[in-house]
Amino acid sequence: MAPHSYSIAPVQSELNMTLYNKEVYGGRGTNGVTTLVNRGPIGTTWVFSWPVTDGPAGADANVVGHLQGTGVQVATYPDYMWHYSLGLVFGQGSRFNGSTLQIQGTSKINGEWSIVGGTGELAMAKGTVRRTEVSYTGNIRISELNIHVLYTPM
Incomplete structure (x- = not known):
């Protein structure tokens, strides 16, 4: 009888990290655009590519990737709510x-x-990703992203 070969699945790893994203809604450096403006209370759609850094905005923060995706407004009451579909694409x-x-x-x-x-x-x-607004000045929002993830290294 021939021996059977098998492999053991890798163990999951856990990662906690804090990153920051910068949203620019107009003017120089705009990184998101509205693609559909619904005249009703919901349905406005926008597409974006927000830079993600390893620290709050500033000269010493390094871009580590981009949050790229879409947002669709799905409610106005009791709060403005958006449904997001995103890819956090890590770069050099x-x-x-x-x-x-x-x-x-x-x-x-x-x-x-x-x-x-x-x-x-x-x-x-x-x-999960917990997003918390750090600042909103003019047309620029900086958010903190607290990321907690389990993954299987390949």
Whole structure:
């Protein structure tokens, strides 16, 4: 009888990190556009590519990736709510260069999204992203992203 070969699945890893994103709604450096403006109370849609840094905005913060995706307004009462479909694409200068986290969920500006998948080193990711507004000045919003993820390194 021939021996059977098998492999043992890798163990999951846990990662907690804090990153920051910068949203520019108009003027120089705009990084999101409205693609559909609904005349009703919901349905406005926008597409964006927000830079993600390893520290708050400033000269010493390094861009480690981009949050790229869409947002659709799904409610106005009792609060403005948006449904997001996002990819956090890690780039050069990041420990996870070339990997992604797939993120989605319905939330307010200060809310939580689900991590529903990942690629590269972050394969089979699941977890949460808590987004908290740090500042909103003029047409620029800076948000803190507290990321907690379990993944299976490949």
